[in-house]
Structures are given as C-alpha cells and as structure tokens.
Amino acid sequence: QVQLVESGGGLVQAGGSLRLSCAASGIIFSINDMGWYRQAPGKQRELVADISSGGSTNYADSVKGRFTISRDNAKNMVYLQMNSLKPEDTAVYYCKARYRYQYWGQGTQVTVSS
16 A cells, blocks of 8 residues: 655744655555655645655746755665745645656645744
8 A cells, every 4th residue: 555644844934944755665666756745725745846766856936046955775765855934835835756656645734934
C-alpha cells in the first residue's frame, strides 16, 4: 500500500520559514520523481517544485529563490524548505510521487499571515 504523509505545515508570519516533509512508503522511492504542489481556496492545484529521481529540480516562478526542494533516498523522504513566506503562499501543500503511476498525499495546511 502506497502512502505519502506530509508534515510540517502550520501558521507563520510573512517573512518566516517552514520546512515541509513527506514520508513515502510502499514505493521504490529512488526511482520516483517527487513533487510538491499546492492548492489555495478557489484555485486549481499548481506545481510548486519537483525533483527527479536523478536529482534535477524545477520550480514555479513564484517560489524561485525562496523555496528549495530536496530528497533523501536513504530515508524515503522529500522536503520543501520555504523561506521568505508571503500571504499568497497560503494553501494546502501536497506531496506527489510519480513513476508509472502517480500517488498523492493528504496534504498539509500552510497559512501565512500578513
């Protein structure tokens, strides 16, 4: 059974930082491309950042220079370090794994107050 469990969300003031974690099980983690997505109320889910099985990264323009995605294949973990947070970063953040199939976590709420 595949499980992706996000953690690390919460309430933070603008300018602050959070580190999201996603623990994966039930998949061969090292061959999966991993990604972080977010969905704000009334908006579509959007890509925040992803990291390939080989370690290549890609970021949405809105988070470049502020967010960093990383992975630890030994621990089956993917992380999203979020710095200089803005109120517009407020959303539910989801972890996704993709190889032949794609799997989603349940999400973790991030709220940035102004």
